[in-house]
Amino acid sequence: MKTILRGFIRFYQLTLSSIFGRTCRHIPSCSSYTDEAIATHGAWPGVWMGAARIWRCRPLGSSGLDPVPERLNPAARWYTPWRYGHWTGAHIPEDHRLPD
Numbered sequence: 001m002k003t004i005l006r007g008f009i010r011f012y013q014l015t016l017s018s019i020f021g022r023t024c025r026h027i028p029s030c031s032s033y034t035d036e037a038i039a040t041h042g043a044w045p046g047v048w049m050g051a052a053r054i055w056r057c058r059p060l061g062s063s064g065l066d067p068v069p070e071r072l073n074p075a076a077r078w079y080t081p082w083r084y085g086h087w088t089g090a091h092i093p094e095d096h097r098l099p100d
Contacts, residue, residue, distance in 0.1 A: 001043040009035045025063035025098065030054050036068045045072055045084040052085020062089020064097035 013031050024030050034050025041049065049068065056062045066089075076083035089097075 002038055002046075005038050005043055005047065006035055009038075025057050025061065026053070026066045027064065028067070030057050033066070033068060040068055040070075041072055041084075044078060044081060045076065048081040048084040050085075052082075052087045055085075055087055056089055062092055062097070064089075064092050066092055066096075 009031050017031065022029065026033065028036070030050070030053050033053050034046065037049040037053075038046030040046070053066070056066075073083050
């Protein structure tokens with residue numbers, strides 16, 4: 001499953017990303033973040049972490065350096081997948097944020 005999901009992400013990066021424009025507010029880009037999260041933590045947590053990241057990449061959302069966490073949230077379980085991701089930008093230190 002990880003390989004299939006990562007294949008879809010790579011397809012997006014090579015095709016649709018150039019159509020939509022590369023306007024991600026974070027470093028690394030949302031697609032690269034999701035790909036790395038899936039590779040590091042597996043399909044289920046990685047997809048939820050990517051969804052949270054895409055949610056943060058909206059107008060009035062967060063911005064800046066936001067790497068994939070090295071460890072999963074200890075409170076996250078397979079039946080509470082929303083706990084895998086950071087849904088706000090509160091975890092990004094002030095010195096890593098990009099100017100608006």
